[in-house]
Amino acid sequence: MNAIRIDGKAIAEFLRARVARDVALLQAKWNVTPGLAVVLVGDDPASSVYVKMKARHAQAAGLKSRQCLLPSNVSEAALLELVEELNDDESIDGILIQLPLPGHVDRWRVLEAINPAKDVDGFHPYNVGRLATGLPALAPCTPLGVMHLIKTVVSDLSGLDIVVIGRSNIVGKPLALLLGDAGCTVTGAQLQTRNLPDLCRRADIVVAAAGCPELVRGDWLKPGAIVIDVGINRAQDPTGTVKIVGDVAFAEASKRASYISPVPGGVGPMTVAYLLANTVNAAVSRRGLSLVMSPDAGQVWPASFRETTREVELQQAT
Secondary structure, eight states: OOOEEOOHHHHHHHHHHHHHHHHHHHHHHHOOOOEEEEEEESOOHHHHHHHHHHHHHHHHTTOEEEEEEEOTTOOHHHHHHHHHHHHHOTTOOEEEEOSOOOTTSOHHHHHHHSOGGGOTTOOSHHHHHHHHTTOOOOOOHHHHHHHHHHHTTOSOOTTOEEEEEOOOTTTHHHHHHHHHHTTOEEEEEOTTOTTHHHHHHTOSEEEEOSOOTTOBOGGGSOTTOEEEEOOOEEEEOTTSOEEEEOSBOHHHHHTTOSEEOOSSSSHHHHHHHHHHHHHHHHHHHHTTOOOOOSOSTTTTSOSSHHHHHHHHHHHHHO
16 A cells, blocks of 8 residues: 655645635725734744745735744843734734743743734634634644645544644644544544554554654554654654654555655645634634635635645646
8 A cells, every 4th residue: 555645735835825815805805914923032043944934925825924033032021012012013913923932931921912813823822712612713723734634635534533642732732622523533642652553553543743753653553544744853864864754654654554644745834824824814803804714624625635636736737
């Protein structure tokens, strides 16, 4: 068996195009241009590249993009003052604080200072609580991206057994809530979970988000399982070359899975695409508009990955 790769890059491109159409409709009908502000503290190279990429995609989709670059020694009070300024700015619909923050800053105090209606990362306790109780909320972008990828290859999740490895507030916990709402039987696992390989062997879908390079081996999987790899890790091969790998041993898993997301090019692009989608949804919600937005955790998208890929190919051909 050779697994079909779930091309997150192509699907994210399709999603961003739909977001751009929604933005154009908002501009034409209500003269509204959604605005996204990204706050970066310090000069970490990886974070800087990520922030620039988010700004580039936001601008390409027609959103207003504001980058707030602060020195690593900025005081917590000054950062909170900036958040309050962005809360009061009516041209800004989404606020994202690029993590991690320096050690002298209380991360949770800063995140809780964001207006929940502008919390496009979905980390505010208000949105977390609404998500946990099944109410409409701004959900974290990576779990939304994972849900979308899964729904491109299986239309009905009801009754499926799913193992989510990793219980972070950013991915594992909110993803388990979204999957549970979709009717799945979800097992939340972590590196310390006993008999982790046996749990995975019973799962219809395995989502690896533990931050451990190539943790999930091929023989951990049930034949035909769907595998979503959220991990992004730097690892050295036998020659000493540094490469990016996921939490799944891709070559091994590809021989047993039916579908698998690669690293890179799988979940990562979807996270950025859903940041844009959340910003547009926040703009609509804040203004009480009746427009039904396109991005909705994959529910209004082509039912299968093949259909999505075919539409992308047709767009590129024209």
